[in-house]
Amino acid sequence: MKAVICDRYGPPDVLWLRDIARPVPGPGQVRIEIHATTVNRSDCAYRQGTPPYARLFTGLFRPRRRILGTELAGVVEAVGPAVTEYKVGDQVFGINAWRFGAHAQFVCMPESAPLAPMPAGLSFPEAAAVCDGVILALMCLRPADVRKGRSILVYGASGSIGTAAVQLSRYFGADVTAVCNTKNLETVRSLGADQVIDYTREDFTGNGQTYDVIFDAVGKHSFRRCQGSLNRGGIYLATDQLQNLVLALWTSRVGDKKVVFPIPPRYTKQDVLFLRQLIEAGQYRAVIDRCYPLDEVVEATRYVETEQKTGNVVLTVG
Numbered sequence: 001m002k003a004v005i006c007d008r009y010g011p012p013d014v015l016w017l018r019d020i021a022r023p024v025p026g027p028g029q030v031r032i033e034i035h036a037t038t039v040n041r042s043d044c045a046y047r048q049g050t051p052p053y054a055r056l057f058t059g060l061f062r063p064r065r066r067i068l069g070t071e072l073a074g075v076v077e078a079v080g081p082a083v084t085e086y087k088v089g090d091q092v093f094g095i096n097a098w099r100f101g102a103h104a105q106f107v108c109m110p111e112s113a114p115l116a117p118m119p120a121g122l123s124f125p126e127a128a129a130v131c132d133g134v135i136l137a138l139m140c141l142r143p144a145d146v147r148k149g150r151s152i153l154v155y156g157a158s159g160s161i162g163t164a165a166v167q168l169s170r171y172f173g174a175d176v177t178a179v180c181n182t183k184n185l186e187t188v189r190s191l192g193a194d195q196v197i198d199y200t201r202e203d204f205t206g207n208g209q210t211y212d213v214i215f216d217a218v219g220k221h222s223f224r225r226c227q228g229s230l231n232r233g234g235i236y237l238a239t240d241q242l243q244n245l246v247l248a249l250w251t252s253r254v255g256d257k258k259v260v261f262p263i264p265p266r267y268t269k270q271d272v273l274f275l276r277q278l279i280e281a282g283q284y285r286a287v288i289d290r291c292y293p294l295d296e297v298v299e300a301t302r303y304v305e306t307e308q309k310t311g312n313v314v315l316t317v318g
Contacts, residue, residue: 003104025080069102148173156218287311
């Protein structure tokens with residue numbers, strides 16, 4: 001099978017396409033013929049080996065996982081012993097977090113993994129482009145009690161996590177303010193944001209407005225900078241920067257404004273099934289910026305690392 005190999009840390013050019021043996025499903029596993037996957041920030045960070053301390057877990061001198069890619073959509077092509085939930089020919093979508101392996105024509109996953117039947121009417125690229133952003137957004141929104149009667153500002157509202165946070169916050173009934181750049185204002189508004197701020201023209205921390213929750217979906221702000229824009233008892237949701245772990249512990253004991261930094265991420269089948277229900281009910285839609293064939297993974301990765309993508313960047317396979 002064709003697979004994108006990452007056998008050393010470095011820039012996107014270290015990725016290369018080669019033929020390798022097709023994986024064999026073990027007990028309780030299914031082999032999926034992948035039709036679409038994505039390039040996300042987890043893939044980029046793993047390939048770069050950043051931050052440096054992460055190499056204690058990913059491999060000191062070279063990546064332990066040689067095939068990147070976590071999100072996927074495809075067709076069950078073979079099943080291992082004792083598989084009961086899926087059969088050959090089933091269309092599925094999900095995320096192979098921590099194990100990676102989706103930048104290839106085939107991957108094996110446990111049937112108990114964050115994997116579910118594809119939502120009716122969804123294309124493979126759309127199905128591949130939803131799990132990571134939604135699950136990471138849910139992980140933050142749940143402890144912040146985002147619901148009707150509460151206000152939330154999503155900074156970086158046009159990225160993968162940001163577009164998910166806007167749609168989920170709207171679904172939960174909150175008043176949503178989205179912050180993004182000029183080109184994405186209408187896109188974010190179409191996702192359900194009540195107010196939209198163009199960060200190239202206005203700094204939300206200086207406009208006098210306050211919110212119950214501020215969700216930094218791209219790791220570009222700080223709790224210190226956002227404190228004045230939080231209501232009493234407000235919550236700053238962090239998705240990046242290790243210092244936020246320290247702040248989360250400190251603010252849980254001191255002060256009336258809290259930092260929430262839920263790590264490590266937890267990816268569950270229940271969340272994928274919840275997402276499937278939302279999509280089939282018309283409550284959530286995929287946001288795709290660009291699609292590239294698998295053999296253009298280097299170009300796709302370079303584009304992701306411009307940090308200017310809207311929603312997701314998809315790789316089509318096969």
